[in-house]
Amino acid sequence: MALRTLLTRKILANSPLGTLGFRGLQTFSLPDLPYDYGALEPAISGDIMQLHHQKHHQTYITNYNKALEQLDDAVAKGDAPAVVKLQSAIKFNGGGHVNHSIFWKNLAPVREGGGEPPKSSLGWAIDNHFGSLEVLIQKMNAEGAALQGSGWIWLGLDKELKRLVVETTANQDPLVTKGPNLVPLLGIDVWEHAYYLQYKNVRPDYLKNIWKVMNWKYASDVFDKECP
Amino acid sequence: MVATAVTGIATPLKFPLFSGFQRSSRSLQLRMSQKAGHGVITGKLELRPPPYPLDALEPHMSRSTFEYHWGKHHRAYVDNLNKQIAGTELTGKTLEDVIVATYNSGNLLPPFNNAAQVWNHDFFWESMKPGGGGKPSGELLDLINRDFGSFEEFAKEFKTAAATQFGSGWAWLVYKDEDKKLAVVQSPNAVNPLVWDYVPLLTVDVWEHAYYLDYQNRRPDYLSIFMENLVSWDAVTSRLESVKAGSA
Numbered sequence: 001m002a003l004r005t006l007l008t009r010k011i012l013a014n015s016p017l018g019t020l021g022f023r024g025l026q027t028f029s030l031p032d033l034p035y036d037y038g039a040l041e042p043a044i045s046g047d048i049m050q051l052h053h054q055k056h057h058q059t060y061i062t063n064y065n066k067a068l069e070q071l072d073d074a075v076a077k078g079d080a081p082a083v084v085k086l087q088s089a090i091k092f093n094g095g096g097h098v099n100h101s102i103f104w105k106n107l108a109p110v111r112e113g114g115g116e117p118p119k120s121s122l123g124w125a126i127d128n129h130f131g132s133l134e135v136l137i138q139k140m141n142a143e144g145a146a147l148q149g150s151g152w153i154w155l156g157l158d159k160e161l162k163r164l165v166v167e168t169t170a171n172q173d174p175l176v177t178k179g180p181n182l183v184p185l186l187g188i189d190v191w192e193h194a195y196y197l198q199y200k201n202v203r204p205d206y207l208k209n210i211w212k213v214m215n216w217k218y219a220s221d222v223f224d225k226e227c228p
Numbered sequence: 229m230v231a232t233a234v235t236g237i238a239t240p241l242k243f244p245l246f247s248g249f250q251r252s253s254r255s256l257q258l259r260m261s262q263k264a265g266h267g268v269i270t271g272k273l274e275l276r277p278p279p280y281p282l283d284a285l286e287p288h289m290s291r292s293t294f295e296y297h298w299g300k301h302h303r304a305y306v307d308n309l310n311k312q313i314a315g316t317e318l319t320g321k322t323l324e325d326v327i328v329a330t331y332n333s334g335n336l337l338p339p340f341n342n343a344a345q346v347w348n349h350d351f352f353w354e355s356m357k358p359g360g361g362g363k364p365s366g367e368l369l370d371l372i373n374r375d376f377g378s379f380e381e382f383a384k385e386f387k388t389a390a391a392t393q394f395g396s397g398w399a400w401l402v403y404k405d406e407d408k409k410l411a412v413v414q415s416p417n418a419v420n421p422l423v424w425d426y427v428p429l430l431t432v433d434v435w436e437h438a439y440y441l442d443y444q445n446r447r448p449d450y451l452s453i454f455m456e457n458l459v460s461w462d463a464v465t466s467r468l469e470s471v472k473a474g475s476a
Contacts, residue, residue: 055445092394148341149396149417150436171395191395192436193445201300201437 027065039109043209060096095172108215118216122223141207155186185219275306278353302349309342331423344418357460364461375410389414396435402426
């Protein structure tokens, strides 16, 4: 009996999407980057990519899993105050995991299409809504540079209104906190850890350069799925 | 010198009674600020250097960090604040008054971030010194023991507040006039305890730019080094003296 339980746990431990703990609680593990740490240079240094992925993102996941276990426990015990108290840890760390998982897919090495402008439906939608891609980029860069403290700048799609939006979120708040119908197409991390070792205080230079490795293919795929 | 009698059940530290403490606290802030030299802003605010050379806190806080943190970030807050308040009635106020006015009960006005960050960074440089760290002594230590149980408990609470301030922000040791006690608080982004009517005594900057060059993601290591090697207990003691002197 004990041997069977042991085997079950081991098999489940290696699932890529998450790990089912003994009581069936889904926990999370660090997704692999679809490219090497140095593949986005010179726009983003390999040092930053490695720290950002292996330390920052991993820490969000570790703390998210911890918070989920504590939540599971509190729910099972019917401890309402504890459940409420855990919400901020879940928002911070879960948000961090959600946002960074999207971010890695938002970037691509130049030789894999990073920086290539969007075509067809997303390209037209951008021209229609903002006038041109350049105008959109200026707008996102200006809002990203003006963000006080830590947060993200997003290109999103309002899937109800079928409209593109530019939004910022604070800390690790996911885009959905700005509107329940908002789907993230592209997010740029403007926490200082995302650029400081390379760009120091000059966030505008980071913002200018990150577009050279922007993976518009991913954004287009998400857009086409919501607006077929 | 205020008499301290910390016996089994602590005798309350004898601060002179305030009448209408809100008003006294505010003028207290003004007196503190004038002592610290933040007079009324006439014309342009200047960037004040730290009270030590930029490499004086090596290896705990590098010269390189100071060149960016003071030379770029702090300088930009000063320059941008000057641009924002030029030609407005804010130029006639003390920096502390600008902070409280633009905090606007939490509905932040545009100059708040720059004004508060100018003040916060001045306060932060002065909260550190070469050969700092260790423990305070005398009355300050008595108060810490009284209000936290022990110095170790205080250090733990302070480091925890600093480590758990999510995103950008600060952790503070403050004096709360409302309960006549020391306390540890944390604040996000540019917010500081002046807006809550507390008296700041010590701070640590936990914006990533404060520690990233030296410690990268390792904020807890930065905080331990700060406590062990950088805190200026002299500055904290003299700020506490100002609290006592400022009350009338």
